[in-house]
Amino acid sequence: MVPITTLHYLVVAAALFVLGVIGVLTRRNVVIVLMSIELILNAVNLNLVAFSRMWGNLHGQVFSIFITVDAAAEAAVGLGILIAFFRNKETVNVDEIDLLKW
Amino acid sequence: MNPAMNSALNPGMAPVATPWFFYALAALAVASGLAVITRRNAVHSALALIVTLLSVAGLYLMLYAPFVAGVQIIVYAGGIMVLFLFVIMLVNIERSSKDRQFNRMWPVGLAAACALMALFVSAIAKGNKLLFPDRGMTLPEGTNTQEIANMLYGEAGKMGQYTFAFEIASLLLLVAILGAVIMTKKKI
Numbered sequence: 279m280v281p282i283t284t285l286h287y288l289v290v291a292a293a294l295f296v297l298g299v300i301g302v303l304t305r306r307n308v309v310i311v312l313m314s315i316e317l318i319l320n321a322v323n324l325n326l327v328a329f330s331r332m333w334g335n336l337h338g339q340v341f342s343i344f345i346t347v348d349a350a351a352e353a354a355v356g357l358g359i360l361i362a363f364f365r366n367k368e369t370v371n372v373d374e375i376d377l378l379k380w
Numbered sequence: 381m382n383p384a385m386n387s388a389l390n391p392g393m394a395p396v397a398t399p400w401f402f403y404a405l406a407a408l409a410v411a412s413g414l415a416v417i418t419r420r421n422a423v424h425s426a427l428a429l430i431v432t433l434l435s436v437a438g439l440y441l442m443l444y445a446p447f448v449a450g451v452q453i454i455v456y457a458g459g460i461m462v463l464f465l466f467v468i469m470l471v472n473i474e475r476s477s478k479d480r481q482f483n484r485m486w487p488v489g490l491a492a493a494c495a496l497m498a499l500f501v502s503a504i505a506k507g508n509k510l511l512f513p514d515r516g517m518t519l520p521e522g523t524n525t526q527e528i529a530n531m532l533y534g535e536a537g538k539m540g541q542y543t544f545a546f547e548i549a550s551l552l553l554l555v556a557i558l559g560a561v562i563m564t565k566k567k568i
Binding site: 280281282283284285286287288289290292293294295296297298299300301302303304305306307309310312313314316317320323324327328330331332333334336337339340342343344346347348349350351352353354355357358359360361362364365369370371372373 | 399402406409410413414416417422425426429432433436439440442443444445447448451452455456459460463464467468470471476479480481482483484485486488489490492493496497500501504508512513517519524527528531532542545549552553555556557559560561562563564566
């Protein structure tokens with residue numbers, strides 16, 4: 279059995295990142311698009327923690343905590359926008375949010 | 381860098397977790413990540429995302445990061461996902477689950493994502509052993525939280541390396557709170 283190296287974690291993180299990108303680019307439901315963004319941020323966190331172990335210091339782990347803070351702020355603001363929008367247009371589909379489209 | 385970090389390379393403790401733990405957690409994370417973007421019902425997606433977050437927390441434990449794993453479980457799985465479930469409850473889920481789930485441009489999005497995956501795979505394969513050497517480090521787990529606190533808050537009366545960034549992060553959270561309150565209020 280091969281020992282688990284940094285490369286293994288990078289592959290898992292790349293898979294999660296691409297799943298998140300697919301969700302953002304193809305889904306219509308805004309809630310699921312926001313969840314896909316959370317998937318992307320988690321993939322980045324996993325990379326940072328893996329590199330933190332690779333270099334043997336804790337800078338990556340501290341950065342991943344900052345990214346968690348960022349994800350919390352993003353979720354709060356994004357869901358606030360979603361509720362404000364749902365009150366006006368009664369829809370959660372991204373392709374019906376087209377007021378700026380000419 | 382303080383001297384305690386230099387003891388990071390203690391060879392005494394062999395890791396308890398075997399490679400099977402890694403493969404099981406990684407498979408669970410990717411499978412439930414796939415469920416997040418394919419389910420019709422948004423509540424099912426949210427529950428699948430919770431499973432993904434918990435298995436990523438398990439991967440953090442395998443990477444000698446117990447504090448980050450705890451933050452992941454408490455803040456992500458406990459806080460952010462509850463927020464998501466509340467919002468799913470507020471918006472009309474009945475109608476949107478009967479709609480078309482993917483937008484009209486989905487083949488383009490899928491092709492772009494596949495191109496991104498190819499880029500990642502080639503980057504990881506090219507950088508193989510040179511960029512990502514496997515040193516097989518064992519970080520000290522017992523003092524993990526203390527070390528992170530020293531970097532964030534500083535130690536012995538001096539500012540830590542990330543104290544300023546930490547204050548900026550608190551400001552970001554304040555702005556996010558104000559933004560969420562202002563946007564969700566009907567009348568200000």
